[in-house]
Amino acid sequence: MAYISKRNLRKEKEKQTAADNRRELIAAGFKRRDLLKMGLLTSAGMLIPKKGLSAHPLNTRGSFDEDEPSSPQTTPFQELMPRLPVLAPVASLTPAPTIAPNTAAGEARTEPHQAFAQFPPQRFYEMSEQAGTVLMAPPGELPPQTIWGFNGTTPGPLIVERYGNLGSPGNGSVLLRLRNNLPTQNGGFGLPSVTNHLHNGHTPLESDGFPCFFMGQGQFYDHHYPNVYAGINSTHPGTGDIREAMHTLWYHDHRIDHTAENTYKGLAGEYILFNEFDTGNENTGFRLPSFGDGQNPLTSFDIYMVFNDKVFDSQTGLLKFDLFNTDGILGDKFLVNGKIQPVFHVSPRRYRFRWLNTGPSRFYQMFILGPNNTTKSFWQISTDGNLLEKPVQVNSARFSVAERVDVIVDFTGQAGKTFYIENRLNQDDGRGPDGEVVGAGQGDKILKIIVDGPVVPDNSIDPATIPATQAVYFYPFPDTNDAARITRTFRFERGNGQWQVNGRLVGDCDDAPRFRIKRNSVEKWVFQNNSGGWQHPIHMHFEEFQTLSINGQAPRSTGLITRGRKDVFRLEHNMEATVYFRFRDFVGRIPLHCHNVVHEDHAMMVLGQIDDQGDNRTQP
Amino acid sequence: MTDSKRRNLVAALGAAPFVLPMLTAAQSVGTGSKFKVIPSRERIRDRYFPNLSLTTHEGRTVRFYDDLVKDKIVVFNMFYAKCEGICSPVTRNLVRVQKLLGDRMGKDIFIYSFSLKPKDDTVPAMKHYAQMHKVKPGWLFLTGEPDDMELLRRKLGFVDPDPEVDKDLSNHIGVIKFGNEPLERWGGCPGMKSPDSIVEAISWIDWPKNQTSLKAKGGTR
Numbered sequence: 001m002a003y004i005s006k007r008n009l010r011k012e013k014e015k016q017t018a019a020d021n022r023r024e025l026i027a028a029g030f031k032r033r034d035l036l037k038m039g040l041l042t043s044a045g046m047l048i049p050k051k052g053l054s055a056h057p058l059n060t061r062g063s064f065d066e067d068e069p070s071s072p073q074t075t076p077f078q079e080l081m082p083r084l085p086v087l088a089p090v091a092s093l094t095p096a097p098t099i100a101p102n103t104a105a106g107e108a109r110t111e112p113h114q115a116f117a118q119f120p121p122q123r124f125y126e127m128s129e130q131a132g133t134v135l136m137a138p139p140g141e142l143p144p145q146t147i148w149g150f151n152g153t154t155p156g157p158l159i160v161e162r163y164g165n166l167g168s169p170g171n172g173s174v175l176l177r178l179r180n181n182l183p184t185q186n187g188g189f190g191l192p193s194v195t196n197h198l199h200n201g202h203t204p205l206e207s208d209g210f211p212c213f214f215m216g217q218g219q220f221y222d223h224h225y226p227n228v229y230a231g232i233n234s235t236h237p238g239t240g241d242i243r244e245a246m247h248t249l250w251y252h253d254h255r256i257d258h259t260a261e262n263t264y265k266g267l268a269g270e271y272i273l274f275n276e277f278d279t280g281n282e283n284t285g286f287r288l289p290s291f292g293d294g295q296n297p298l299t300s301f302d303i304y305m306v307f308n309d310k311v312f313d314s315q316t317g318l319l320k321f322d323l324f325n326t327d328g329i330l331g332d333k334f335l336v337n338g339k340i341q342p343v344f345h346v347s348p349r350r351y352r353f354r355w356l357n358t359g360p361s362r363f364y365q366m367f368i369l370g371p372n373n374t375t376k377s378f379w380q381i382s383t384d385g386n387l388l389e390k391p392v393q394v395n396s397a398r399f400s401v402a403e404r405v406d407v408i409v410d411f412t413g414q415a416g417k418t419f420y421i422e423n424r425l426n427q428d429d430g431r432g433p434d435g436e437v438v439g440a441g442q443g444d445k446i447l448k449i450i451v452d453g454p455v456v457p458d459n460s461i462d463p464a465t466i467p468a469t470q471a472v473y474f475y476p477f478p479d480t481n482d483a484a485r486i487t488r489t490f491r492f493e494r495g496n497g498q499w500q501v502n503g504r505l506v507g508d509c510d511d512a513p514r515f516r517i518k519r520n521s522v523e524k525w526v527f528q529n530n531s532g533g534w535q536h537p538i539h540m541h542f543e544e545f546q547t548l549s550i551n552g553q554a555p556r557s558t559g560l561i562t563r564g565r566k567d568v569f570r571l572e573h574n575m576e577a578t579v580y581f582r583f584r585d586f587v588g589r590i591p592l593h594c595h596n597v598v599h600e601d602h603a604m605m606v607l608g609q610i611d612d613q614g615d616n617r618t619q620p
Numbered sequence: 621m622t623d624s625k626r627r628n629l630v631a632a633l634g635a636a637p638f639v640l641p642m643l644t645a646a647q648s649v650g651t652g653s654k655f656k657v658i659p660s661r662e663r664i665r666d667r668y669f670p671n672l673s674l675t676t677h678e679g680r681t682v683r684f685y686d687d688l689v690k691d692k693i694v695v696f697n698m699f700y701a702k703c704e705g706i707c708s709p710v711t712r713n714l715v716r717v718q719k720l721l722g723d724r725m726g727k728d729i730f731i732y733s734f735s736l737k738p739k740d741d742t743v744p745a746m747k748h749y750a751q752m753h754k755v756k757p758g759w760l761f762l763t764g765e766p767d768d769m770e771l772l773r774r775k776l777g778f779v780d781p782d783p784e785v786d787k788d789l790s791n792h793i794g795v796i797k798f799g800n801e802p803l804e805r806w807g808g809c810p811g812m813k814s815p816d817s818i819v820e821a822i823s824w825i826d827w828p829k830n831q832t833s834l835k836a837k838g839g840t841r
């Protein structure tokens with residue numbers, strides 16, 4: 001059998017499954033003729049496997065999908081891709097924010113703000129987590145969907161803020177008050193108990209959205225985001241380390257055991273940080289395409305794109321969630337900023353796209369498909385919202401759940417042409433992709449881009465003009481030379497249908513922390529995945545890491561880039577990687593978890609904390 | 621559709637899960653509208669809870685949805701009477717969960733253990749297993765036609781996507797699932813977690829009796 005490729009082997013297995021299913025049906029009293037009539041049997045006698053019912057099947061072995069067809073038909077490229085609304089600050093909050101939790105007024109927070117006095121909030125935001133009604137497809141093709149969202153929208157409003165600290169004018173400290181106004185009736189899935197993670201801010205941990213710090217209906221929670229660079233209270237007192245700047249973040253529900261259904265139902269939004277280098281103005285700093293007001297197509301060229309995949313009930317047309325699936329959930333409808341396969345009109349110039357995958361379980365490898373199945377290259381400028389040292393020309397970018405990729409796409413001279421953002425990474429079930437990348441035009445076209453906007457000035461940097469000899473255009477990567485206080489190994493594995501880390505069952509809110517990191521120390525972590533079947537986007541809150549090695553090799557600076565600062569490590573089949581962390585400035589509870597949110601909800605999470613003692617557990 | 625017709629459909633679905641596409645088409649005929657308005661609770665029932673005929677360790681015949689799930693808070697797991705290894709600790713855990721749930725067991729909260737070896741798990745074998753673990757009213761061990769039990773296992777997601785791993789029954793025993801059927805809140809957790817934390821996870825879907833469980837929990841620092 002050695003000559004049979006993995007794909008053929010899978011097809012063989014599918015054929016076998018189909019044959020078994022056919023025997024089952026016949027045993028259940030259905031005649032071959034009945035099956036033919038129902039269109040479930042080919043004339044050759046094969047049961048039409050699920051793959052025959054849909055080009056993009058759900059997991060063939062999950063719970064509901066065996067007996068349900070795919071989502072209703074929708075017409076692609078009809079709806080405009082929404083530009084995300086920018087959240088406006090409010091003048092003040094009532095009651096006024098307090099350092100200690102305002103329990104009497106209904107605040108769910110249990111720990112005092114640790115950095116409130118040092119970084120008093122300069123601006124205030126308030127949002128309500130509540131049900132809302134949205135259209136995801138062209139009118140009439142799917143009924144209005146009841147979602148749960150921030151201010152009732154999904155994806156939630158874009159928060160645009162600026163770094164500020166003692167070394168630069170102004171102060172970036174903000175306070176976000178979230179209220180839980182979710183209903184008791186969930187329409188089939190969703191738990192009205194929430195905690196909000198700002199992924200991946202350098203945030204004091206009582207404000208970070210720890211999975212166990214949840215709030216119930218009617219409560220509120222104040223999140224203090226100082227928006228400072230790591231190092232502000234340690235290695236780079238008073239300023240922080242500019243090399244730790246983060247620019248593309250997002251926020252999302254993180255309710256322990258119920259994150260998948262709550263984020264799938266809509267509880268996710270975006271967060272951008274600018275500073276004096278990444279200014280949002282293409283005439284200054286790094287001269288990246290202007291953000292403008294985020295709305296005006298003539299002045300706003302910095303576009304946040306939130307990708308996710310969903311399934312809709314074939315009978316009711318309503319969003320459905322596979323309640324009993326534990327491997328991961330794949331949708332057969334692809335959304336960008338809340339619309340299924342929308343269209344985006346651009347002018348013939350450069351754009352910054354900020355790509356985010358909110359899951360629940362799919363990995364993407366995005367290409368830009370041009371006329372005649374050509375593939376257009378673009379410039380990758382960041383990994384997980386952290387700028388690379390300089391733009392790197394690539395043909396594609398791969399990102400699993402929660403990963404972000406910022407890119408510069410140059411449509412100069414392309415007026416009149418049409419492009420598609422195309423996912424060419426094959427994935428048949430929730431465990432992860434099989435590694436196969438299909439050919440140009442063979443993947444899923446997710447967004448249509450038409451270059452028919454007016455000609456407008458373009459003062460943004462053309463990455464092609466940065467001399468090859470110039471090693472650093474953005475920030476240099478922070479060094480990774482300091483000795484680690486400890487090297488810890490996290491072996492992710494599966495036993496008895498449950499996730500284990502280092503052979504032990506994983507986290508629980510009331511357990512003592514599995515690992516304790518000493519504040520202001522360096523740690524090296526080794527991530528191991530011994531499985532050839534599962535892949536996991538492993539996410540650590542609060543600090544960005546740098547990859548030192550993957551399977552003994554240095555991380556890649558070209559192609560599928562793995563060198564750079566990141567907060568999600570794509571732990572692929574049979575992989576071992578070593579990463580370098582510096583945990584600075586703040587203390588508190590912290591999770592390490594898989595960001596395939598279905599795995600996450602099935603306890604693929606280890607809970608630790610940062611404190612001033614630390615521990616010496618090398619295999620937590 | 622009349623209730624009896626729907627029952628037939630559910631029964632047919634139970635026997636032959638692949639027929640739904642046809643039924644969908646048939647139901648649409650004549651309605652004139654593209655989508656039907658069906659309560660989500662009903663869709664969940666249709667998707668996951670075939671109304672199969674099952675036999676309890678007390679020898680009673682019951683309907684899975686009508687008698688066991690409808691209007692209840694339920695806890696599901698898989699077992700077989702001759703199982704050692706992981707079965708014992710999970711069952712022991714559930715015995716303690718049963719104790720912690722107190723007098724709500726058998727009133728509005730129920731535990732159901734489904735046989736992975738329905739041919740071996742006869743009524744006497746299950747009864748012996750139940751007595752050995754001193755299970756109280758409100759906890760049922762259930763068996764049925766092998767095809768039905770297999771369907772149930774798949775419907776409730778006690779499956780592994782790798783067929784080889786799926787064959788190893790121990791992989792279906794380490795997980796428990798639970799839900800509040802009328803409220804449509806569902807969840808799952810490792811069966812090897814501490815009984816306290818299993819009860820806590822159940823408390824999150826336990827509404828309206830346990831509303832405080834959804835509020836701030838705080839930490840253990």
Ligand SMILES: [Cu+2]
Nearest residue numbers: 536594596599
């Ligand atoms: Cu995972």
